[in-house]
Amino acid sequence: MWDIFTYEFGLLALLGGILSAIMTSLLGTVVVLRRMSFFGSGIAHLSFAGVGLALLLKLPVNLITVTVAAVSAVVLGYLSRKGVHEDIGVGVLFSTSMALGIVMISASGVDSSRVMAYLFGDILAITWSDIWLLTILCAAVVIFMIVFKDHLIYMTFDEDFMKVLRAKTTPVYYTYLVLLAVSIVFSINLLGIILISAMIVLPAASSSLVSRTYQGMLKLSPVISSLSVLVGLIVAWNFDVPAGASIVLVQGVVFFFTFLIKILGG
Amino acid sequence: MKCEYCLEVKDLTVRYGEITALKNVNFSLEKGKFYTIVGPNGGGKSTLVKTIVGIIDDYDGQIRIFGRERDEYLQEKMVGYVPQIASFTKFPIKVIDVVLMGLFRERRFRYSREHYKRAIKALERVGMADFSGRLIHELSGGQRQRILIARALVSDPELLIMDEPTVGLDSASQAQFYELVKGLKESGMTVLMVTHDVGFVSEYSDAILCINKTLVVHASDVSELPQSFFAKLYGYGVKAAVHGHER
Numbered sequence: 101m102w103d104i105f106t107y108e109f110g111l112l113a114l115l116g117g118i119l120s121a122i123m124t125s126l127l128g129t130v131v132v133l134r135r136m137s138f139f140g141s142g143i144a145h146l147s148f149a150g151v152g153l154a155l156l157l158k159l160p161v162n163l164i165t166v167t168v169a170a171v172s173a174v175v176l177g178y179l180s181r182k183g184v185h186e187d188i189g190v191g192v193l194f195s196t197s198m199a200l201g202i203v204m205i206s207a208s209g210v211d212s213s214r215v216m217a218y219l220f221g222d223i224l225a226i227t228w229s230d231i232w233l234l235t236i237l238c239a240a241v242v243i244f245m246i247v248f249k250d251h252l253i254y255m256t257f258d259e260d261f262m263k264v265l266r267a268k269t270t271p272v273y274y275t276y277l278v279l280l281a282v283s284i285v286f287s288i289n290l291l292g293i294i295l296i297s298a299m300i301v302l303p304a305a306s307s308s309l310v311s312r313t314y315q316g317m318l319k320l321s322p323v324i325s326s327l328s329v330l331v332g333l334i335v336a337w338n339f340d341v342p343a344g345a346s347i348v349l350v351q352g353v354v355f356f357f358t359f360l361i362k363i364l365g366g
Numbered sequence: 367m368k369c370e371y372c373l374e375v376k377d378l379t380v381r382y383g384e385i386t387a388l389k390n391v392n393f394s395l396e397k398g399k400f401y402t403i404v405g406p407n408g409g410g411k412s413t414l415v416k417t418i419v420g421i422i423d424d425y426d427g428q429i430r431i432f433g434r435e436r437d438e439y440l441q442e443k444m445v446g447y448v449p450q451i452a453s454f455t456k457f458p459i460k461v462i463d464v465v466l467m468g469l470f471r472e473r474r475f476r477y478s479r480e481h482y483k484r485a486i487k488a489l490e491r492v493g494m495a496d497f498s499g500r501l502i503h504e505l506s507g508g509q510r511q512r513i514l515i516a517r518a519l520v521s522d523p524e525l526l527i528m529d530e531p532t533v534g535l536d537s538a539s540q541a542q543f544y545e546l547v548k549g550l551k552e553s554g555m556t557v558l559m560v561t562h563d564v565g566f567v568s569e570y571s572d573a574i575l576c577i578n579k580t581l582v583v584h585a586s587d588v589s590e591l592p593q594s595f596f597a598k599l600y601g602y603g604v605k606a607a608v609h610g611h612e613r
């Protein structure tokens with residue numbers, strides 16, 4: 101049952117999956133608390149336009165995609181500061197960018213199997229260089245969240261009071277959005293554009309059902325998400341199903357059970 | 367140079383796009399007194415308060431706090447602020463953490479044990495210490511209001527501004543609240559409070575400001591106000607309420 105982890109690709113998938121799980125779920129907790137759950141999938145879809153652009157112009161895919169995602173995150177953040185809710189901005193750009201991506205990819209004449217890799221990801225194809233990148237990024241996210249979690253939480257809970265405190269929320273907010281965008285792009289290699297928003301929203305949603313406070317959510321979400329990666333990989337290996345989908349399914353099941361516990365436990 | 371004024375507002379004009387909420391407001395408040403702001407709905411009371419405490423940054427005119435420019439003062443200290451109506455959406459934050467927000471500027475990366483002690487003390491002052499572990503949205507409206515008063519007090523501000531803090535308080539809590547304010551005044555704090563509770567105004571406050579887009583009257587005693595004043599200000603008679611507190 102555990103023999104997937106006797107292979108190097110299995111261990112790399114587990115390592116990469118957990119690194120990605122930790123960062124997306126930590127950032128995702130704020131996504132859920134801010135009620136901008138559309139944002140994750142929005143950024144993922146926007147980065148699809150980035151993939152298309154890179155393939156069309158024959159430029160490095162990761163670099164272009166990260167740039168596109170980060171810039172759109174900042175633009176959406178700016179719009180939300182001007183009173184357009186993050187989700188509305190995303191809704192507008194969502195389908196347009198996807199269409200744009202498809203058009204550019206087909207114009208580039210690239211083999212469609214490469215496109216499938218972006219849509220569905222391939223966690224079993226992770227390399228050591230991916231792991232190093234994910235480690236650095238995950239460390240950055242963890243440190244950022246430890247230092248600035250109160251900024252993010254307070255500005256969600258009571259933005260006016262942050263102004264009274266004269267706290268510098270704007271740079272923190274934009275840094276948060278950029279980190280979220282970058283984490284999403286690097287997790288796309290693992291889980292794909294279609295499933296990545298589940299990694300952001302589901303663990304935080306599950307933990308919000310069982311923990312009373314935001315502090316509890318921030319501790320529980322990464323645990324739930326990491327365990328889902330472990331279980332998801334084992335399930336995928338033993339039942340011969342795609343790993344990304346299996347991980348997301350496990351997270352869905354966890355959500356369903358925490359929901360049951362919540363309503364049965366009162 | 368020593369400054370005798372706690373707050374000076376000169377030619378203050380605040381607009382929301384097309385709407386002018388405040389126009390050429392002028393007044394000065396002395397240190398250590400209890401001031402009340404009254405005025406009709408939409409008269410600009412909350413706008414005035416938000417501009418003083420730093421929520422609204424877009425204004426014309428001048429605001430000086432303890433003799434210094436508003437921004438310069440706020441950079442160093444904060445003004446205690448209790449917002450109008452504590453209608454937070456469901457948010458998983460504990461009462462103690464809400465009060466700790468008031469100490470956000472004093473902490474270094476995290477809150478110390480000393481900060482927690484002060485937060486508990488602030489909760490004791492409003493009689494809510496037993497609720498420190500509850501979630502904020504599990505409390506009743508009046509209880510929430512008291513938590514926000516604790517949050518404003520926890521940093522020991524020199525100037526405390528409250529926007530309708532007694533709305534939703536039962537009469538016992540109101541009496542307790544006014545005792546609290548009296549104590550604060552005795553400790554040297556300047557208190558500025560928005561209220562529609564005209565009856566209480568006469569009993570407790572040293573002076574009263576009436577705001578309806580601009581400063582209508584600044585009276586040092588409620589009895590200086592003409593009887594018809596409130597009727598004119600609000601557009602209908604609230605004389606009875608004032609009358610009831612006449613000595």
Ligand SMILES: Nc1ncnc2c1ncn2[C@@H]1O[C@H](COP(=O)(O)OP(=O)(O)OP(=O)(O)O)[C@@H](O)[C@H]1O
Nearest residue numbers: 382385387405406407408409410411412413414450
């Ligand atoms: N965010 C806003 N955007 C646009 N207009 C606003 C905004 N806030 C207040 N106003 C307008 O400014 C004016 C003053 O509002 P304000 O909230 O300061 O009144 P108030 O005296 O506090 O009223 P109340 O007694 O009801 O609390 C009103 O006409 C109001 O419609």
Ligand SMILES: [Mg+2]
Nearest residue numbers: 411412450529
């Ligand atoms: Mg108001």
